[in-house]
Amino acid sequence: MPISQTPHKEQQLRQLIELLVDGDFHSGQTIADELGVSRAYVWKLIQQLQEYGLGLESVSGKGYCWNDPSALFDKNSLDRQLAELSITQDYYLLTDSTNQRLKQSFKDQHLVLAEFQTSGRGRRGRSWQSPLAANLYFSYGWRCELPVQQLGGLSLVVGIAMVEALQALGWSGLKLKWPNDIRHRHKKLAGILVELTGDAAGGLEVIIGAGLNVNMLAEQSAISQDWTSLAQLRGELVARESLLLAIMRQLQQHLMDFEQKGFAAFIDNWNQYDETLGSLVELSQGKRSIEGIARGVDAFGALLLEVDGKLESHYAGEVSLRLKV
Ligand code: BTN
Numbered sequence: 001m002p003i004s005q006t007p008h009k010e011q012q013l014r015q016l017i018e019l020l021v022d023g024d025f026h027s028g029q030t031i032a033d034e035l036g037v038s039r040a041y042v043w044k045l046i047q048q049l050q051e052y053g054l055g056l057e058s059v060s061g062k063g064y065c066w067n068d069p070s071a072l073f074d075k076n077s078l079d080r081q082l083a084e085l086s087i088t089q090d091y092y093l094l095t096d097s098t099n100q101r102l103k104q105s106f107k108d109q110h111l112v113l114a115e116f117q118t119s120g121r122g123r124r125g126r127s128w129q130s131p132l133a134a135n136l137y138f139s140y141g142w143r144c145e146l147p148v149q150q151l152g153g154l155s156l157v158v159g160i161a162m163v164e165a166l167q168a169l170g171w172s173g174l175k176l177k178w179p180n181d182i183r184h185r186h187k188k189l190a191g192i193l194v195e196l197t198g199d200a201a202g203g204l205e206v207i208i209g210a211g212l213n214v215n216m217l218a219e220q221s222a223i224s225q226d227w228t229s230l231a232q233l234r235g236e237l238v239a240r241e242s243l244l245l246a247i248m249r250q251l252q253q254h255l256m257d258f259e260q261k262g263f264a265a266f267i268d269n270w271n272q273y274d275e276t277l278g279s280l281v282e283l284s285q286g287k288r289s290i291e292g293i294a295r296g297v298d299a300f301g302a303l304l305l306e307v308d309g310k311l312e313s314h315y316a317g318e319v320s321l322r323l324k325v
Contacts, residue, residue: 009045010094010118012037016045017054017093020066027063052094052116053131071133071215072115073241081245085252087111087140094132097121098139099195099209106197106205108143111248120211123180123193124320128211135229136212136240140248142255144204148196151204152315153263153301155180155194157254158208160269162190165250169243171230175275178294178303179316182212183275186323187228189213208251214238264299271296280324281305283314290314291324 015035019026028039035042046064050056055067075091082089089111095101096119098112114137120128130137144151159180166174175183182190190212198205213229215237230238257265271277276294283290283305292305292312302313303321 010096012045013048014092014094016042016049020054020056020064021069021072023066023069025059025062025065030063049132053134073113078113078241078244081241082111082248085245085248087248087252089113092116094118097209098137099193099207102139102141102207102209103195103197106207107141108205110141111138112141113138113244121193121209122191122211128191128193129216130211131216134216135214136210136244136247138244139207139209140251142206142208143198144206144255144259146204146259148204150262150300151194151196151206153266153297153299154206154208154258155192155316156270156297156301157258157263157266158192158194158210158251159190160266160273161250161254162192162210162212162247163273164269165246166230166243168250169246171233173233174273176270176273177275178297178321179301184228184233186275187226189228189230210247212243212247214240214243262299263297263301267297267299276321276323282322282324284320284322285317294321 012035016031019031019034028042031042032039046056057065057067073091078091079089087109088107090101092101092114094116095114097117098114099121101112102110116132117128117130117137120130120137122128156179159176159182163174163176163182173184174189177183180192181188190210193209195207195209196204213227215231216229274296277296279294281292281294290305290307292307295304295306295311298304298313302315305312305314
């Protein structure tokens with residue numbers, strides 16, 4: 001469920017995180033004075049941050065201290081490295097949804113990155129769990145001259161870019177499930193939500209949102225489907241900055257190729273990671289579902305499904321795909 005907060009409370013939570021980021025103790029009274037609220041209200045805010053996953057220590061007579069503020073991104077270092085890719089960024093400690101931020105104020109080659117999302121959005125109206133400083137939650141703005149009909153394969157290309165970037169950093173066994181889940185041994189590792197605004201005849205504003213589970217712990221998540229994180233795969237915490245930069249580098253390259261050559265140029269890349277290729281699957285759309293053998297994707301990124309010996313193309317839209325085993 002999304003966590004709904006008034007903009008004012010969001011602002012107060014953000015201020016509180018900014019105070020605690022030095023890793024020192026802050027008394028309830030100092031915080032109350034800084035924020036212009038009562039001590040009882042400070043306690044409520046502290047509780048809220050703990051629910052969000054912030055590791056806070058509370059010692060009577062000393063106040064509150066954040067155990068591990070180093071877990072946050074180093075914004076200046078990120079700024080510098082993104083500038084080398086000609087990418088600008090907005091960094092939020094806390095926001096509703098990075099896709100939403102970018103939609104409200106779209107910029108080309110611009111990254112919106114958050115440590116925490118109160119209303120992270122997934123595909124098909126789902127929410128996206130976003131515990132504080134645990135994972136990657138970002139949205140990238142891309143102004144694209146292609147007509148909307150040619151964008152069918154875009155979210156698949158984003159998935160390919162992410163898997164290839166991770167693979168180059170030594171992560172193996174990663175798979176893609178059409179249209180855009182990244183999985184490891186059938187457990188979800190990352191999800192992609194592409195949204196479009198602007199002019200359907202060209203000059204579209206594309207918002208590429210992605211969430212990658214990096215360091216999320218079981219107790220930080222209430223996700224119903226099977227999921228995993230990079231930390232679970234490796235058995236130790238994983239630094240997020242190099243992951244993000246590698247993904248952005250690969251994404252930029254692939255977006256350029258996609259604009260020039262279309263999705264057809266990515267079919268082989270897709271097939272290499274396709275989790276369902278040759279398997280019996282069930283495709284659901286609302287109450288309707290079809291069973292068939294997954295036969296990869298076509299030149300527009302549509303799923304090829306073999307049903308009663310015939311090949312059918314299915315477009316992503318609001319459909320979901322399940323392996324039948
Ligand atoms: C899915 O698999 O359902 C897609 C999940 C996409 C989640 C990311 S997190 C960053 C960006 N902001 C959002 O609100 N959603 C996407």
